[in-house]
Amino acid sequence: MKHLLSTLDLSRADAIRILDIAEEMAAVGTREVKKLPALRGRTVVNLFFEDSTRTRISFEAAAKRLSADVINFSAKGSSVSKGESLKDTAQTLQAIGADAVVIRHGASGAPARLAATDWIDAPVVNAGDGTHEHPTQALLDAFTLRTHWSALHGHTSLGSDLSGMKVAIVGDILHSRVARSNLWLLRTLGAEVTMVAPPTLLPHGSKVWPCTISYDLDATLAGGIDAVMMLRVQGERMHDSFFPNTREYSRLWGFDDARLAALDARDTGETIIMHPGPMNRGLEISSAAADSPRSTVLAQVANGVAVRMAVLYLLLSGDQQRPAPSDATRPAGL
Amino acid sequence: MSTNTTYLIRGAKPLGNQGTDILVHDGTIAALGADAATHPAAANATVIEAAGQIALPGMVDLHTHLREPGREDAETVETGTRAAALGGFTAVHAMANSNPVADTAGVVEQVWSLGKRSGWVDVRPVGAVTVGLEGKQMSEIGAMADSRAQVRVFSDDGICVFDPLVMRRALEYVKAFDGVIAQHAQEPRLTEGAQMNEGEVSAVLGLAGWPAVAEESIIARDVLLAEHVGSRLHICHVSTAGSVEIIRWAKSRGVNVTAEVTPHHLLLTDELVSSYDPVYKVNPPLRTETDVMALRAGLADGTIDIIGTDHAPHPSEAKECEWAAAAMGMTGLETALSVVQHTMVETGLITWADFARITSTAPAAIGRLTDQGRELAVGEPANITLVDAEARWVVDPYAMATKGRNSPFKGLELPGKVTHVFFHGHPTVRDGKLGTPRLSEAF
Ligand SMILES: [Zn+2]
Numbered sequence: 001m002k003h004l005l006s007t008l009d010l011s012r013a014d015a016i017r018i019l020d021i022a023e024e025m026a027a028v029g030t031r032e033v034k035k036l037p038a039l040r041g042r043t044v045v046n047l048f049f050e051d052s053t054r055t056r057i058s059f060e061a062a063a064k065r066l067s068a069d070v071i072n073f074s075a076k077g078s079s080v081s082k083g084e085s086l087k088d089t090a091q092t093l094q095a096i097g098a099d100a101v102v103i104r105h106g107a108s109g110a111p112a113r114l115a116a117t118d119w120i121d122a123p124v125v126n127a128g129d130g131t132h133e134h135p136t137q138a139l140l141d142a143f144t145l146r147t148h149w150s151a152l153h154g155h156t157s158l159g160s161d162l163s164g165m166k167v168a169i170v171g172d173i174l175h176s177r178v179a180r181s182n183l184w185l186l187r188t189l190g191a192e193v194t195m196v197a198p199p200t201l202l203p204h205g206s207k208v209w210p211c212t213i214s215y216d217l218d219a220t221l222a223g224g225i226d227a228v229m230m231l232r233v234q235g236e237r238m239h240d241s242f243f244p245n246t247r248e249y250s251r252l253w254g255f256d257d258a259r260l261a262a263l264d265a266r267d268t269g270e271t272i273i274m275h276p277g278p279m280n281r282g283l284e285i286s287s288a289a290a291d292s293p294r295s296t297v298l299a300q301v302a303n304g305v306a307v308r309m310a311v312l313y314l315l316l317s318g319d320q321q322r323p324a325p326s327d328a329t330r331p332a333g334l
Numbered sequence: 335m336s337t338n339t340t341y342l343i344r345g346a347k348p349l350g351n352q353g354t355d356i357l358v359h360d361g362t363i364a365a366l367g368a369d370a371a372t373h374p375a376a377a378n379a380t381v382i383e384a385a386g387q388i389a390l391p392g393m394v395d396l397h398t399h400l401r402e403p404g405r406e407d408a409e410t411v412e413t414g415t416r417a418a419a420l421g422g423f424t425a426v427h428a429m430a431n432s433n434p435v436a437d438t439a440g441v442v443e444q445v446w447s448l449g450k451r452s453g454w455v456d457v458r459p460v461g462a463v464t465v466g467l468e469g470k471q472m473s474e475i476g477a478m479a480d481s482r483a484q485v486r487v488f489s490d491d492g493i494c495v496f497d498p499l500v501m502r503r504a505l506e507y508v509k510a511f512d513g514v515i516a517q518h519a520q521e522p523r524l525t526e527g528a529q530m531n532e533g534e535v536s537a538v539l540g541l542a543g544w545p546a547v548a549e550e551s552i553i554a555r556d557v558l559l560a561e562h563v564g565s566r567l568h569i570c571h572v573s574t575a576g577s578v579e580i581i582r583w584a585k586s587r588g589v590n591v592t593a594e595v596t597p598h599h600l601l602l603t604d605e606l607v608s609s610y611d612p613v614y615k616v617n618p619p620l621r622t623e624t625d626v627m628a629l630r631a632g633l634a635d636g637t638i639d640i641i642g643t644d645h646a647p648h649p650s651e652a653k654e655c656e657w658a659a660a661a662m663g664m665t666g667l668e669t670a671l672s673v674v675q676h677t678m679v680e681t682g683l684i685t686w687a688d689f690a691r692i693t694s695t696a697p698a699a700i701g702r703l704t705d706q707g708r709e710l711a712v713g714e715p716a717n718i719t720l721v722d723a724e725a726r727w728v729v730d731p732y733a734m735a736t737k738g739r740n741s742p743f744k745g746l747e748l749p750g751k752v753t754h755v756f757f758h759g760h761p762t763v764r765d766g767k768l769g770t771p772r773l774s775e776a777f
Pocket residue numbers: 491492493518570571617618
């Protein structure tokens with residue numbers, strides 16, 4: 001693993017290794033001194049072409065807990081917004097001596113371009129690219145799922161995967177980098193995935209994806225689901241004819257109070273409700289659902305730091321024992 | 335002014351047939367076969383040993399972006415026509431999306447005279463259908479047709495003539511000048527922000543899709559319009575299996591429609607986009623294997639009439655960036671012959687005689703070029719391309735004459751090398767290298 005660009009590139013062994021190291025890192029977060037010397041003297045650049053305070057501070061906290069130096073390079077108000085190219089920015093970071101680049105970009109594939117070109121040699125971590133992928137979000141989601149799944153079954157989480165788990169991903173699949181990264185990773189870890197969305201918000205080519213596709217959230221929930229992952233509905237979708245209005249969206253595809261009540265009537269909390277944040281309360285998720293004991297929203301945030309510590313550690317610590325990526329879950333034709 | 339130089343081509347195989355001698359004298363084919371060497375003019379001839387090589391009528395491209403005027407950083411008429419000559423062409427049609435747009439007699443005459451001055455191939459300007467390619471007001475089609483550039487092909491290429499009434503009027507109007515409307519078929523609303531073919535690959539890559547139906551719906555509309563008004567319609571760069579079916583249906587009804595396919599759509603698929611390398615970004619986008627096979631079949635059975643390169647050079651900064659920010663387009667003049675040989679001739683789908691039809695005779699007929707796309711016969715203009723079909727070469731964009739380095743075939747080994755090109759009897763290419771331009775009459 002030279003870069004982390006897509007969860008498609010992660011083998012089962014890679015993914016479990018990241019999650020296992022993240023568990024060790026999570027333990028650091030509970031100590032009084034939340035710091036390890038592992039990356040002392042190394043420089044991590046957070047190169048953010050899109051605003052995302054949540055993701056940036058998560059990576060920043062992760063790098064700092066490993067004692068790395070952190071440079072935050074925000075495109076807003078910098079030379080980048082004055083037309084400097086991705087290439088020039090990358091070469092600048094190379095000249096500065098960046099040891100790793102964490103990139104968030106509005107264009108799908110921008111991190112892959114950095115990794116494939118000779119503009120910069122440093123490992124590249126995709127912190128969300130366009131409507132493509134957000135692999136560390138999927139890893140922190142998998143971490144959260146694994147913690148829940150192993151506790152539920154009374155086994156140790158270390159070394160385990162998500163075999164047998166049923167996960168529903170609900171909402172704007174078409175534009176969601178979180179959904180794509182989660183699908184590949186959850187499949188690699190043995191979970192079953194159902195994508196629930198209005199047909200307008202499913203990619204045209206998703207028929208061949210290794211998941212079940214449903215237009216009916218209630219039927220999916222009634223079928224027995226261990227975790228429901230609600231996706232954020234972006235404001236601009238509401239004005240582009242993907243669905244009639246937010247009221248209808250919320251009624252058909254939102255996790256509202258009625259669905260929470262139906263879930264509470266069926267089980268005693270075994271099904272968890274996830275959201276990558278930031279939430280539109282009252283649209284894709286009701287406040288009662290977001291604040292219920294089933295909600296893992298805050299655990300996801302905390303796990304994000306641990307998982308990003310693990311990724312930076314693996315990419316920068318020079319460990320050569322990592323297994324090679326596998327194509328196991330790559331869909332046909334790729 | 336004609337050239338007084340005489341060339342005796344020995345042993346070349348016209349259209350791949352039996353080897354023979356061809357005497358080129360005073361810009362025309364003076365003799366063939368046994369007569370060539372005994373012809374009086376042969377005494378002073380320069381001998382070209384071409385045993386085993388294929389002799390073809392000079393290739394004619396109906397779809398070239400020469401970028402001049404306005405984007406001389408990307409290409410000029412001089413560099414683009416050098417590339418054309420090296421690729422085996424003796425005529426190219428320069429698309430109208432220059433800056434200023436070729437929508438007046440003044441601009442098309444400027445491009446025409448730049449072509450004359452360069453002297454590597456015939457440059458036939460394409461006129462814009464609408465002023466500024468804006469799709470609203472018809473440009474001065476009559477003035478362009480009557481100008482020295484003698485424009486016969488009109489296109490807003492790069493942009494679809496979307497308004498059905500504007501398209502209808504344009505189809506009707508060009509009848510007065512024996513013109514043809516060459517449509518870039520792309521429904522604009524269905525392709526807003528489109529980045530690549532919509533399908534399984536775009537779903538994984540998270541790139542906005544350019545659906546096949548956006549091309550097919552416009553072609554369906556336009557063949558019906560062309561039938562209704564009885565006009566000539568040409569479809570640029572057909573890229574989908576569905577488009578081939580619609581055109582096949584239209585032809586069966588007797589609609590006066592012709593169609594073109596690019597070499598890249600005959601070979602490459604959207605799976606290449608998985609690299610996010612913008613060298614594969616093009617409009618219409620690379621499609622699927624099913625589409626590629628349907629395009630080859632359509633070209634072989636005559637549904638698709640011609641090869642058009644859609645040669646679209648870009649400066650390197652337009653491709654050295656993230657996918658969404660990159661320009662669309664690929665170079666193609668210097669690889670067209672090899673890609674068509676590889677995909678169509680070596681697969682047994684067509685013969686070299688078919689190759690001559692789809693790269694020379696048919697495009698010349700669509701563009702109403704009277705002295706191009708002719709038979710290799712005594713008395714005809716000596717526009718001849720010689721090809722070493724046995725040769726193989728590795729594509730190196732940096733070794734090309736075009737300014738564009740954006741070849742999607744970079745690094746591929748392809749068959750077929752253009753060895754000599756005679757442009758009205760003048761050797762613009764000799765031994766695979768650029769010869770000299772043909773000095774023209776006053777321009
Ligand atoms: Zn076009």
